[in-house]
Each structure stands twice: as structure tokens, then as C-alpha cells.
Amino acid sequence: MKAKHFTLICIILQITLVLNNVRAQNFAPVSAVWYYTRPLYQNPNVSYTKFESLKDTLVNGLNCRKIQLYRPTNSLGNPIVERRNFIFYSENNSVYYIEGTQQYILYDFIKTQENIGLCLRIMTRYL
Numbered sequence: 001m002k003a004k005h006f007t008l009i010c011i012i013l014q015i016t017l018v019l020n021n022v023r024a025q026n027f028a029p030v031s032a033v034w035y036y037t038r039p040l041y042q043n044p045n046v047s048y049t050k051f052e053s054l055k056d057t058l059v060n061g062l063n064c065r066k067i068q069l070y071r072p073t074n075s076l077g078n079p080i081v082e083r084r085n086f087i088f089y090s091e092n093n094s095v096y097y098i099e100g101t102q103q104y105i106l107y108d109f110i111k112t113q114e115n116i117g118l119c120l121r122i123m124t125r126y127l
Contacts, residue, residue: 027090028053028065040077047073057087059098064089 032053037046050070057066064087071082087098093109 027095028067028088030055030065038075040073041075043077045077047071047077054085059087059089062089062091062098064098 030053034051036049036051038049039046048071052068052070054066054068057064067086067088069082069084069086072079074080074082088106089096089098095106095109097104097106
């Protein structure tokens with residue numbers, strides 16, 4: 001009887017751990033896509049930047065998302081194909097960006113507009 005209870009407790013614990021990992025990484029579900037239009041320099045047309053969540057990955061023990069930036073034109077509107085990969089993870093209602101060995105807060109969903117601080121660092125740098 002004790003072995004049955006122990007097995008049941010182990011199964012419940014494993015399910016709880018799996019559900020916590022799934023819930024913790026609800027930012028950028030795999031295959032999610034975002035498009036941002038952007039004006040072109042001295043050109044009446046616009047272009048776009050596309051972000052796509054490609055896959056889950058593990059970085060330094062953190063469950064992360066690999067997100068790819070795609071840009072079909074440069075800021076002048078000339079055709080190029082630019083692709084860059086970024087690593088993000090979410091934890092405690094915040095989204096972080098990993099660059100090399102550094103981690104930067106990208107967005108904190110709890111903070112109000114008055115005290116956001118350093119948010120959307122990657123957007124201002126790459127869009």
C-alpha cells in the first residue's frame with residue numbers, strides 16, 4: 001500500500017513539474033509570428049520586420065525560446081535578406097533576452113507604465 005501511495009505521489013509531482021514548465025514558458029509559443037511595419041529612410045514606402053518563434057531550447061538551465069528576426073529590406077528599401085536569432089525566456093511575469101553571457105529584462109508585465117525602465121531593448125536596437 002505504501003509503495004502505491006509513493007508511486008502516486010511521484011506521478012503527481014512529475015505532472016506538476018511539467019505543468020509548471022509549460023506555464024512558465026507561455027511567452028512566444030513555438031510557431032508564433034509577429035510583423036512590425038517600419039518606415040524607410042527618404043522613401044514613401046514601408047517595409048516590415050518579422051519575428052518568428054522557432055523552437056524551445058535550454059540555455060544555462062533555463063527553458064528558452066529561439067526567435068528569429070527576418071528583414072527583407074534595409075532602411076533604404078534595398079533588397080537584402082537579414083536573419084538573426086535571439087534567445088528569450090519568461091519567468092515571474094517578465095520576459096528576458098539573453099545576449100552572450102548577459103541577461104536583460106525585455107518586459108515586466110507587472111510594472112506600470114510609469115516605472116517600466118529598460119523595456120523592449122531589442123526592439124529599439126534591431127527594428
